[in-house]
Amino acid sequence: MEQRVQKYTKVARIFHWVHTAAFILLVITGIFLYVNAGLVAQDSWSRLVHRIAAVIFVLAPLMQLIANTRTATASLKTALTWGKDDLDWVMAMPRYYFLVDEESMPPQDEMNTGQKLWYFILLVFSPIFVITGILMWFFKDILPSGVFQWSIFFHDVAFIVVFLMFLVHVYLGVIHPLMRQHGGSFSAMVDGTVTEDYAKSHHGKWYQRIAKK
Amino acid sequence: MAEKAILFDSTKCTACRGCMVACKQWWGLEGEKTQNFGSYENPPDLTYNTWIKMKFTEIESKRTGGVDWLFTRRSCMHCTDAACVKVCPSGALYHAPLGNVAYNNDLCTGCGYCAEFCPFNVPKLQGGAATVIRKMNKCIMCIDRISNNQEPSCVKTCPTDALVFGARQNLVNTGKERVQELKSTYPNAYLYGEKELGGLHVMYVLTQLPQVHALPTNPEVPVTAIAWKDVLKPAGYALAGLAVIGLGLNYLAARANANAKAESKSKH
Numbered sequence: 001m002e003q004r005v006q007k008y009t010k011v012a013r014i015f016h017w018v019h020t021a022a023f024i025l026l027v028i029t030g031i032f033l034y035v036n037a038g039l040v041a042q043d044s045w046s047r048l049v050h051r052i053a054a055v056i057f058v059l060a061p062l063m064q065l066i067a068n069t070r071t072a073t074a075s076l077k078t079a080l081t082w083g084k085d086d087l088d089w090v091m092a093m094p095r096y097y098f099l100v101d102e103e104s105m106p107p108q109d110e111m112n113t114g115q116k117l118w119y120f121i122l123l124v125f126s127p128i129f130v131i132t133g134i135l136m137w138f139f140k141d142i143l144p145s146g147v148f149q150w151s152i153f154f155h156d157v158a159f160i161v162v163f164l165m166f167l168v169h170v171y172l173g174v175i176h177p178l179m180r181q182h183g184g185s186f187s188a189m190v191d192g193t194v195t196e197d198y199a200k201s202h203h204g205k206w207y208q209r210i211a212k213k
Numbered sequence: 214m215a216e217k218a219i220l221f222d223s224t225k226c227t228a229c230r231g232c233m234v235a236c237k238q239w240w241g242l243e244g245e246k247t248q249n250f251g252s253y254e255n256p257p258d259l260t261y262n263t264w265i266k267m268k269f270t271e272i273e274s275k276r277t278g279g280v281d282w283l284f285t286r287r288s289c290m291h292c293t294d295a296a297c298v299k300v301c302p303s304g305a306l307y308h309a310p311l312g313n314v315a316y317n318n319d320l321c322t323g324c325g326y327c328a329e330f331c332p333f334n335v336p337k338l339q340g341g342a343a344t345v346i347r348k349m350n351k352c353i354m355c356i357d358r359i360s361n362n363q364e365p366s367c368v369k370t371c372p373t374d375a376l377v378f379g380a381r382q383n384l385v386n387t388g389k390e391r392v393q394e395l396k397s398t399y400p401n402a403y404l405y406g407e408k409e410l411g412g413l414h415v416m417y418v419l420t421q422l423p424q425v426h427a428l429p430t431n432p433e434v435p436v437t438a439i440a441w442k443d444v445l446k447p448a449g450y451a452l453a454g455l456a457v458i459g460l461g462l463n464y465l466a467a468r469a470n471a472n473a474k475a476e477s478k479s480k481h
Binding site for chain 1: 302303304319320321322323324325326329330334345346347348435437438440441445446448449452453456457460463464466467468470471474
């Protein structure tokens, strides 16, 4: 039986999937304002679902912060700390992801630079979603129409950036060949564990640290 | 088909508001319960059920020394460069062959972008901020009547011919002639809608500057509509396309290299 190590707690996984579900609902119900979908969104059902999903999308990370303050703040700190290791990751990235040259990539911590970038982008763009969304939802009758118009614009800027990163996130999480070897990365978000081989090869720095304990 | 238009001559309007009644009657729109706000003008603004109203403006008259009472039609202007049509995400709003701006009620998702981008603040939705399930309503220039060679109901009922309906080009000429006649009495007389927004399909003969009639001078499609629809949206499609192609190429390259590695390993 291969050895497995715990990467994500149950609480973290539950919030991850609640957040994901809310995000996917938001994309589906928001895309009708971007892509002409004809009759699909008639009678405003998408407006209703979008608002319900938006509340979940905002509450889930806030609740996680309360439920799991120590881990969440540690991840926050990691995502906001950038250094030479990240530059090394960027330099190694093309060989690593295209040529599948594992030796080219220096040992990574629990979150590698790509994961930090995804976290960072969510930290920056989620407030843009929330602020412009609140302006359009509650304040359109009070504020000048220019505010609403620019809110649409920046809501969509945030959508484009976050949705593209979401595609990359899903691709690297479950599709890229490197992420499927040694038991793969997906199990980390299912039962919370990865194999020791996976931890060694993908998060060497982190593995060394937890192996000592 | 030659484009049609309505010409409103404010100097001939007596504010009988027959147009407002005829519109409600033809379209079966409910009346409004309103409160007196110190004017004969009523209701205060266009609503979901009020597609046309007459605006009353009192100004000091330089001509008589007394008061001039201006009556201005307030309804959809049926712009050629219609911001509402441009931003409508579901394609519910469209230009009909006669040039008027109509909409398909079934396609309306209630997003309200038309209301927020219209330079004349015409489209109206049911309810306020909290109402999520809603539809838009506005004047569609009696599309059913005009496509059967009848005048719109407001024009049909107008007793003083302050409203006339006809081929747009003819009405531009009529309006210009009328403005020339009025110039001696009203130096600011102006044909509003001849050139505004690529040409409106409801044109006004005005005696005063547009802003005195509570009309925007040089109305424009908001720059935000262009930034969103013509710049950001295509950019989004392009980036999404590039991302999918990029990830696809990465997958093909990575898989080929991974397979090659596995093969060379198994040989040893």
